[in-house]
Amino acid sequence: MNSDLPPLRTAEQRGSDLDEARAMYEAGYNGDDFVTELTDSPFEYRYTVRGNDEMTLRTSTFLGSIAGxxxxxxxxxxxxxxxxxxLLDVxxxxxxxxxxxxxxxxTGRRFRFEMADYRxxxxxxxxxxxERIAAEHDGTVVGPVHFDHSAIPDVDRLRRWKSTxxxxxxxxxxxxxxxxxxxxVNRTAAIALLETFPHSGPTRPDAALLASNARLGAAVEFVHAEAHRPLSATDIAVAAGLSLRGLQQSFQQLLAVTPMEYLRGVRLDRVRAELLELSPREARVSDVxxxxxxxxxxxxxxxxxxxxxxYPTDTLRRSR
Structure with a gap:
């Protein structure tokens, strides 16, 4: 058995005390200024948790109004x-x-909500x-992921999400x-989330990481400076003063990508930057x-x- 896997978590709390419910939700979601009130429905609440420390599935029933x-x-x-x-992000x-x-x-900030008589x-x-799965899946760096909560995924993405x-x-x-x-299962759910909901994450290592790994920092700076030129992993290794094996290990261990995957990500960023500055009359996606x-x-x-x-065509269409 894999002893590193988080243990199973199962919990349930239910009742008909409004103050008890408010305290439970406020504590569970790092909340403040919660206001709970009765509605026309006889009040009751129920909250369940099932999963482990990587991912949990939860249900919440609250037959009343709650805001905070x-x-x-x-x-x-x-x-x-x-x-x-x-209503979200009031x-x-x-x-x-x-x-x-x-x-x-x-993500990354406090927000307010209002809900009533819901399951x-x-x-x-x-x-x-x-964040680790996002770095592996997106070919970026491990770090905070920002989700656009106001974005509505298209029908096909939502259908795949529901099925998964x-x-x-x-x-x-x-x-x-x-x-x-x-x-x-946890990994499958995480990838489904990333493929359904628009998000962004760090695309360049932070200064602290690079400062503590000078050769990796040199490699990263070289990639960003020379991304417009034909580059091989050997070119990057030579510029950073690393062996090819050392380069591969540094990128994999600290950035969770290969050097060429990192280079490809930088070039995709450059494509996007150009598409946002051009118009469909000025350029074709294929040319960029x-x-x-x-x-x-x-x-x-x-x-x-x-x-x-x-899609890159969508980026170009909404450019300046």
């Missing part, structure tokens, strides 16, 4: 209503909660776990809690892509969508 400010600690949360109504970038349509909690499903991801999370739930809520199966070394249109488009969660 929250900022979940060290977690990314996606949710959807099955019954009821609500007073800022407000977004209605629509029954059946999943939405991300705003809700949630998936909580541990921040370090999701339904299968995940059958495993998480079932009796088979083998460590390998749970690890794969070829300029930055992307010769295969479909592979380029797939890599672009993976990194930026939109």
């Amino acid at each position: 400010g929250i900022q979940p600690k060290d977690e990314y949360v996606v949710s959807w209503l099955t019954v009821g109504e609500g 007073g800022q970038d407000e977004a209605p909660m629509v029954v059946g349509r999943p939405f991300m909690f705003p 809700q499903s949630l998936v909580h991801f541990d921040a370090r776990f999701l 999370i339904t299968a995940v739930a059958k495993t998480v809520l079932g009796d088979d809690d083998g460590p390998l199966l749970r690890a794969e 892509a070829k300029k930055w070394g992307f010769a295969h249109p479909s592979r380029f488009a797939a890599a672009y969508v993976t990194r930026f969660h939109e």
Whole structure:
């Protein structure tokens, strides 16, 4: 058995005491200024948790009204209503909660919400776990991921999300809690989240990391400075004063990508920057892509969508 896998977590709290419910939700979501009130429905609440420290599936029923400010600690949360109504990010970038349509909690800041007479499903991801998966999946650096909570994924993405999370739930809520199966299910859910909801993450190592790893810093700076030139991993290694093996190990261990994957990410960033500055009358996506070394249109488009969660033609259409 993999002793490193987090133990299974199962919990349930329910009742009909309004003050008890308010205290539970406020504490559980790092909340403040919660206001709970009765509605026409007889009040009751129920909150369940199932999963482990990497990912938990949760349900919340609250037959009353509740409002307040929250900022979940060290977690990314996606949710959807099955019954009821609500408003997310009240007073800022407000977004209605629509029954059946999943939405991300705003990330990296406190936000306010209002909800009433609802039943809700949630998936909580541990921040370090999701950030590691995001770095592996997106070919970026491990670090905070920003989700656009107001963005509405397209129908196909939502359909795939629903199909995946339904299968995940059958495993998480079932009796088979083998460590390998749970690890794969958690990873599957995390990748589904990343492929469904628009997000961005760090694309360049922070100064502290580079300062403590001078040769890696030299390699990164060389890639950014010379990305417009034909480069090989050997070129990068020579510039950084590393052996080819040492270069590969440094990138894999500290940035979780290969040197050439990092270079490809930088070039995709350059393509996007140019597309945002051009108009459809001035340029074609294929020309900009070829300029930055992307010769295969479909592979380029797939890599672009993976990194930026939109097609390059869409970027060009909404440019200045």
